[in-house]
Amino acid sequence: MAAVQIETIDLENTKDDDVVLIPNENEDDSLTEKARELAAEKHKEVGNTQYKLKQYSKALKCYTEAINICPAVAAYYGNRAACYMMLGMYTYALDDAKHALTLDPKFSKALIRQIKCNIALGDVPTAHANLKTLAELDPDNPAIAQETKAVEAMAKNFDGASKAFSGNDYRTAMFYLDRAMDQGVASKIYKLMKAECMAHLNRLQEAQEIANSILATDKQNPDAVFVRGLCLYYDDKMDLATNHFQLLLKLAPDHAKAKETYKRAKLLKAKKxxxxxxxxxxxxxxxxxxxxxxxxxxxxxxxxxxxxxxxxxxxxxxxxxxxxxxxxxxxxxxxxxxxxxxxxxxxxxxxxxxxxxxxxxxxxxxxxxxxxxxxxxxxxxxxxxxxxxxVKDYYKILGVTKNATSDDIKKAYRKRALVHHPDRHTNATQAQKLEQEKLFKEVGEAYGVLSDPTKRSRYDRGEDVMDEGGMGGHAGANLFEQHMFQTYFDPTGRGGSGVRFQYYQ
Known part of the structure; x- marks a missing residue:
């Protein structure tokens, strides 16, 4: 019976789902053992070519064909494990590496791939055990030192993350987790711990994305379900959160974190x-x-x-x-x-x-x-x-109410002016003189506005009365001083009290 024929293909133009190998129509169990071995080898060789070209999905199909034809060859499982690793499918790669070792316990490449998968999945104890086996099987293998260094670095970082997590220091925990995941790239434990840290730090969307990515391939992962419920809880979606935790506790009745958070969620909702x-x-x-x-x-x-x-x-x-x-x-x-x-x-x-x-x-x-x-x-x-x-409270400055009459304003004005006039403070300190001068001018500003019915009306409505000739600068103060001297402190005694004050400007 004829051997398996191999189609000539153009690798650059071939799509992932193209059929690379075309067996004879009569290829079945009637093939001789030798013919089966040759056919399987052809598939493996094409797979190796595709692997070198980084066409890992195509290589995977070829190695699978080789395994289907000759399922007892350890090398085929080892090669397919390498493909799975390149595709990030470490669980499948681990299964193939383990199977290769059952077929050939001295197959060191398969053992190395198993160790790499252990590290990628964050399984430190198993990685250590397999490294010990590798040292016994092939003591001079350079992979021993390399993988030992990787697993120890990962373990150290995860230990730091665990301690920080226990102390509720979630930012530090994430710092260590990111470094642990440099080696444990596919560890669900590391990813879910990071997701929980993110939830506690109110980075809810990122936490949910990690949880959902794990649930996409592991639908009943209790820790992933918990993280999703925790996100709902922190997002104040208490009804959805409590329902989520109820379902989780049916799936994993002893999940301590779910029990605790479920209790808090119910209590918070009830109190609110x-x-x-x-x-x-x-x-x-x-x-x-x-x-x-x-x-x-x-x-x-x-x-x-x-x-x-x-x-x-x-x-x-x-x-x-x-x-x-x-x-x-x-x-x-x-x-x-x-x-x-x-x-x-x-x-x-x-x-x-x-x-x-x-x-x-x-x-x-x-x-x-x-x-x-x-x-x-x-x-x-x-x-x-x-x-x-x-705006200054001119009523307060003069010491009158908002209902004060014009006579009330005049009397208050005269009284306050006498109190603060600079001539009455000639023996004061310089700071006190300046303060009295300021108060004296404010009295002038207040009187200039409140004695004028139009300005007073605008002031009472909250409008701006800082117009030309109005209050506030030198003009307002001078207007007041002139009026005071002319009306109340006329040096001749004809217009006021006859009390003489030095003109002050």
Missing amino acids: DEGNEKFVAGKNQEAFDIYTEALKIDARNININSKLLHNRATVLFRMGKYNEAIADCTLALEKDPNYLKALIRRSKCFYELGQYKECVQDAEKICKMDSTRENRSFLEEAKRLLKRSE
Whole structure:
């Protein structure tokens, strides 16, 4: 019977799924043992060619054909193991390397590939055991020193990661895990520990991607399922998280982390719901106390804690405790800088306290995040009040109320002017003189506005009265001084009290 025919192929133009080898139609068990061996060798040779060309998928098919024809040849499994390794399929590679060793216990290449797979999968104990076997089988093999160095480096880094993880130092744990994965490239243990670290650090999307990649090939991996549930928990999707943990505990009833997190998730949800009910019922102190209890359950759950802080701030706002509400909103924003509700609540607290500069700063951020008509209106109102607050309180300067009559203003004006006039402070220190001069001019500014009905009306409406000849600079002060001397302190005694003061400018 004829031997297997080999098709001539163009490697550059051949697609991965092209048939490389075409056996005779009569190739079956009727082939002689010699013919089968020759056919298998042909497949292996083509596989070796493809392997050298880095066409690993094609080489894999060739080695599989060789194995199908002659399943008792260790070299074919060894070669296919090498292909699987190049394709990152270390579990399959490990199976082939193990099988090759059952066929030929002295096949050192297969043992080396098994060690490499052990390292790639993060199996330190088995790698050490196989290195010992290799040393007994082939003591001069250079792979012993090379792979020993790799496995020891990996073990050391994983030990560092484990210690940091136990101390909740997740950033340091990830630092060591990344280095452990330089060797343990396919270790599910390392990947899932890293994913759990990411979840604790609120890098939820990255953590889920790692968990999902493992579940794609290992659908019931309990640690991968746990990481996915943990991400839901930290994302404040408590209903989905609790359902996830319930399913996981059916799959792995003794999963300690799942039990603990499931308990926390249920407790957090219950406390948050209870606090909300008390708030709606108007029981502010009870709602405050419940939110405070909830905040003690899990300090690492950033998303729900930021919401609990905002809820507690809302209670404090209702109770008129604006400074405390600001503190809670600030903590919530530290956890989540884009938390719009907390920013709105804090801006309203600043508004109520008359801290308009801070209010405007928050309101501007709010409008960048959500430029609704309501938010824009609030910003404009805050800006108006900020501008108004920056204007001097002339009623306070003169010591009168906003309902003061013109006569009240005149009397207050005369009294204050006498108190602060520089001539009355000639024996004061230079600093005191400057202070009295400042106060003296402010009295002039205040009188210049409040004695003028038009300016006073504009001032009361919060409009700008810093117009030409108005208050505020030298003009306002000089106007006041001239008026004072002419009306109240006329040196001739005809226009006022007859008291003489040195003109001061």
